[in-house]
Amino acid sequence: MKRAIIDALIITRRQLLLLRRVPEVLIFSTIQPVMFVLLFRYVFGGSITAGMPGGYVQFLMPGIFVQTVAFTLAGTASGVAEDMTKGLIDRYRSLPIARSALVFGKTLGDSTLNIVVLMTMGAAGYIVGWRPTSSPVKILLAFIFLLGFGYSLSWIGIFIGLVAKDVRTVQNMSFLVTFPLTFLSNAFAPTTGMPKALQYFAEWNPVSTMVAAARELFGLKNRFGVTAGSFPSQHPLTMSFVYMIIILLVFVPISVNKYKNVAKR
Amino acid sequence: MKTVVVEELVRTYDKGNVRALDGLSLDVEEGTVLSVLGPNGAGKTTVVRILATLLAPDSGHATVGGIDVIKHPEKVREIIGLSGQYAALDEVLTGWDNLVMFGRLYHLSKKQAEARAEELLERFSLTDSARRAIKTYSGGMRRRLDLAASLIVKPKVLFLDEPTTGLDPRGRQEMWGVIEELVKDGVTLLLTTQYLDEADQLADDIVVVDHGKVIARGTSDALKKQIGGEQLQVVVAQSNIAKTMEIVAQVSQAKVQLDEGLRRISAPVTTGSSALVDVLRLLDSSGIHPLDIALQRPSLDDVFMSLTGHTAEEDLAVAESEKKTKKKTKRSRS
Numbered sequence: 284m285k286r287a288i289i290d291a292l293i294i295t296r297r298q299l300l301l302l303r304r305v306p307e308v309l310i311f312s313t314i315q316p317v318m319f320v321l322l323f324r325y326v327f328g329g330s331i332t333a334g335m336p337g338g339y340v341q342f343l344m345p346g347i348f349v350q351t352v353a354f355t356l357a358g359t360a361s362g363v364a365e366d367m368t369k370g371l372i373d374r375y376r377s378l379p380i381a382r383s384a385l386v387f388g389k390t391l392g393d394s395t396l397n398i399v400v401l402m403t404m405g406a407a408g409y410i411v412g413w414r415p416t417s418s419p420v421k422i423l424l425a426f427i428f429l430l431g432f433g434y435s436l437s438w439i440g441i442f443i444g445l446v447a448k449d450v451r452t453v454q455n456m457s458f459l460v461t462f463p464l465t466f467l468s469n470a471f472a473p474t475t476g477m478p479k480a481l482q483y484f485a486e487w488n489p490v491s492t493m494v495a496a497a498r499e500l501f502g503l504k505n506r507f508g509v510t511a512g513s514f515p516s517q518h519p520l521t522m523s524f525v526y527m528i529i530i531l532l533v534f535v536p537i538s539v540n541k542y543k544n545v546a547k548r
Numbered sequence: 549m550k551t552v553v554v555e556e557l558v559r560t561y562d563k564g565n566v567r568a569l570d571g572l573s574l575d576v577e578e579g580t581v582l583s584v585l586g587p588n589g590a591g592k593t594t595v596v597r598i599l600a601t602l603l604a605p606d607s608g609h610a611t612v613g614g615i616d617v618i619k620h621p622e623k624v625r626e627i628i629g630l631s632g633q634y635a636a637l638d639e640v641l642t643g644w645d646n647l648v649m650f651g652r653l654y655h656l657s658k659k660q661a662e663a664r665a666e667e668l669l670e671r672f673s674l675t676d677s678a679r680r681a682i683k684t685y686s687g688g689m690r691r692r693l694d695l696a697a698s699l700i701v702k703p704k705v706l707f708l709d710e711p712t713t714g715l716d717p718r719g720r721q722e723m724w725g726v727i728e729e730l731v732k733d734g735v736t737l738l739l740t741t742q743y744l745d746e747a748d749q750l751a752d753d754i755v756v757v758d759h760g761k762v763i764a765r766g767t768s769d770a771l772k773k774q775i776g777g778e779q780l781q782v783v784v785a786q787s788n789i790a791k792t793m794e795i796v797a798q799v800s801q802a803k804v805q806l807d808e809g810l811r812r813i814s815a816p817v818t819t820g821s822s823a824l825v826d827v828l829r830l831l832d833s834s835g836i837h838p839l840d841i842a843l844q845r846p847s848l849d850d851v852f853m854s855l856t857g858h859t860a861e862e863d864l865a866v867a868e869s870e871k872k873t874k875k876k877t878k879r880s881r882s
Contacts, residue, residue, distance in 0.1 A: 304645070377630040379625040379655070
């Protein structure tokens with residue numbers, strides 16, 4: 284067990300070493316979310332200010348944080364797919380290491396990347412006027428929650444990377460998962476403007492509960508939901524936590540199992 | 549002692565439609581080199597993948613260093629090194645990064661891993677490029693580094709799956725040199741190849757594999773003897789082929805083969821140069837002037853030809869064209 288953890292950490296270090304050798308990855312993973320911050324803040328922000336204390340940027344930032352950690356799922360998936368096509372997976376699988384080490388190491392490495400990205404975004408947000416009003420402890424808790432959410436989603440990324448045929452398919456599949464989830468949510472605008480059916484979806488959407496949880500932790504009063512009193516809208520923190528556990532309980536075993544039986548393509 | 553034992557392995561793909569291994573058996577004596585020789589699609593890679601614990605067979609039995617690969621794969625992984633058809637390395641990392649990381653995964657301390665990386669880079673003449681990303685390496689350098697990565701903990705048994713496929717002649721020569729060095733150090737090696745000269749050069753023993761089965765086994769010399777000591781080869785003009793074949797058959801008393809493209813007629817002979825003289829005399833009396841005539845010790849190509857009824861290259865061409873048609877049908881479907 285101890286050995287498996289050390290092995291996973293060595294793989295994590297490999298992920299970080301990759302970032303050091305190819306700094307472009309880090310640069311582009313941070314530029315894109317910062318671009319989103321500026322885009323939504325200045326392009327859409329002017330029209331969606333109504334009724335929001337502190338302006339749209341207070342409402343927007345938690346949404347963009349969640350969107351960003353959700354989008355890193357695609358990076359995890361294509362990283363796995365690339366190792367598969369290059370035969371690197373065969374080498375790992377012939378080493379005397381725990382078979383779960385590679386996948387665990389990858390998810391941890393990508394979470395470390397998320398730390399850097401979230402910090403950069405937080406700074407960018409601050410520059411354009413984002414001011415969380417809660418306590419430092421709660422702010423820290425919010426970021427831990429965001430990282431946890433990103434970590435659980437990265438397991439979906441691992442699974443996609445293992446089952447998809449090539450890197451391009453991976454990108455399409457990740458897109459199909461992340462796009463509806465992030466946009467059919469309360470991330471960028473209140474759900475009340477959506478058609479009724481979509482409102483229900485948005486209300487139970489894990490991205491929405493996570494956004495709502497983050498807003499709450501950053502000090503925004505943010506009750507959402509049409510069916511007032513529904514569980515996710517009343518308890519976004521609990522609900523987000525439950526979703527993370529569910530995702531992990533489903534995707535960790537099936538991904539590790541898939542990896543054990545997977546073959547190079 | 550037999551370090552690798554494979555008994556009656558069967559492995560099918562594509563829901564049983566493709567029989568990659570069809571009851572294949574072989575073994576490797578400790579400290580020797582066995583070459584698994586065969587065309588593409590013969591099942592060579594599948595054997596290696598099963599022995600390296602990457603793939604489970606449908607049936608059959610295999611041990612490496614006395615350990616069952618199906619029951620105790622984790623123990624097998626501790627004593628083997630694997631270097632595959634494609635250099636399995638991190639492209640964007642440097643040679644140094646790769647070796648140190650794999651050293652760590654083999655449970656070496658940071659210091660040990662670095663020392664070992666240094667040592668291996670030196671040994672494989674890669675010290676100068678150690679700090680460059682692998683993607684800048686030539687094909688031969690990648691293969692050498694890949695081989696180095698499989699040697700980090702001095703494995704008892706080494707599996708090399710087509711170590712020189714796709715390399716230019718110089719890269720091949722370098723790779724052969726490196727492998728010969730390893731063999732001198734006494735590693736037990738199982739090497740697959742589709743190059744007959746490679747098996748000839750590197751292996752103590754050769755098993756010839758075709759369609760998932762071993763069709764012959766022996767030393768390179770023994771295999772060559774199996775199809776007769778020497779081979780008489782005559783090249784004639786198109787119009788004389790039929791008559792020449794008759795004459796050669798009469799002298800050789802064995803099966804005569806014709807390579808139509810080269811207009812080359814060949815047959816095993818036992819009487820050496822006197823057979824050559826006989827054939828020349830008979831050709832002369834029939835008014836046929838050979839364009840070329842020679843007495844040759846058979847190459848492994850000849851062995852392959854006489855065992856399978858086709859050359860290794862023919863099979864290769866078939867495999868390639870099958871691959872292409874497969875791709876095409878896939879494309880037209882999508």
